[in-house]
Amino acid sequence: MTAVDLLQGVVHLPIVKSLHWxxxxxxxxxxxxxxxxxGVRQAYIELQGHLGAGKTTLxxxxxxxxxxxxxxxxxxxxVMEPYELPxxxxxxxxxxxxxxxxxxxxxxxxxxxASPGLKxxxxxxxxxxxxxxxxxxxxxxxxxxxxxxxxxxxxxxxGASLLHxxxxxxxxxxxx
Ligand SMILES: Nc1ncnc2c1ncn2[C@@H]1O[C@H](COP(=O)(O)OP(=O)(O)O)[C@@H](O)[C@H]1O
Ligand SMILES: [Mg+2]
Numbered sequence: 001m002t003a004v005d006l007l008q009g010v011v012h013l014p015i016v017k018s019l020h021w022x023x024x025x026x027x028x029x030x031x032x033x034x035x036x037x038x039g040v041r042q043a044y045i046e047l048q049g050h051l052g053a054g055k056t057t058l059x060x061x062x063x064x065x066x067x068x069x070x071x072x073x074x075x076x077x078x079v080m081e082p083y084e085l086p087x088x089x090x091x092x093x094x095x096x097x098x099x100x101x102x103x104x105x106x107x108x109x110x111x112x113x114a115s116p117g118l119k120x121x122x123x124x125x126x127x128x129x130x131x132x133x134x135x136x137x138x139x140x141x142x143x144x145x146x147x148x149x150x151x152x153x154x155x156x157x158x159g160a161s162l163l164h165x166x167x168x169x170x171x172x173x174x175x176x
Contacts, residue, residue, distance in 0.1 A: 013156065015154040015163055017151075017152045017154075017166075018149070018151055018152075019149075020147060020149055023147070024054070027148065030166075031062040031064075032061065033166055034162070034166060036065070037166070039158055039162050039165070040118060041088055041116075041117070041118055042116060042117070043118055043159070044131070045135065045136045045137075046120075046121050046124040046131075047059070047121065047137075047140070048124070048140070049140035053140040053141070053148070054140050054142075054148055055140060058140070059072070060072045063092070066085065066090065066118070067085050067088075068083050072092075074094060075092055075122075076094045076096055077097070079097065080093050080094075080112075088118065089116070090118045090120070091112050091117065093109075093122065094122040095121060095122065095123040095124060095125075095126040095127040096122065096123045097126075098126045098127055099126065109131075134159070135158045136152065136158075136159040137153040138150065138152055139151040152166075
């Protein structure tokens, strides 16, 4: 995909890219690179991976980079943690315990996805049918040596544009 393709809207989706993170510092570098892209402020990002894969850790590094201060709680029990920054709303979802679709309507999540801002979801498979297609899916797989194999999948033009810009700003390999 070239910048010209993007500008002309010629994007063949999905676009998949693999990364490898040796340690949490590599996760943090990626989080900062992603947070620095203006498009992320309108994105819906899904995080996939087993318990302990590093989904919440990635979100914490992203939110810090975006300017969130204070404690960043895992929304495992609350399902959703909202953050209001100057000019940016962020919603961090964890659908691990989300089973009853009525919760969805009660919680007004539909309005959230219709609003501008960054939405990030862990365990999106538990909310299938309740959430729109993600712009970007980040799948984390823990390797035997505890490093993380990462698969990025762009499903929309916004996601493709984020991947394209990431490729220019963050190299695949871990940098010291
Ligand atoms: N490369 C890495 N990226 C993210 N977390 C890592 C990495 N290496 C080790 N960890 C550790 O793995 C754990 C991941 O926990 P967490 O982010 O809560 O996982 P999840 O939200 O996927 O259940 C944290 O203790 C973190 O410090
Ligand atoms: Mg988590």
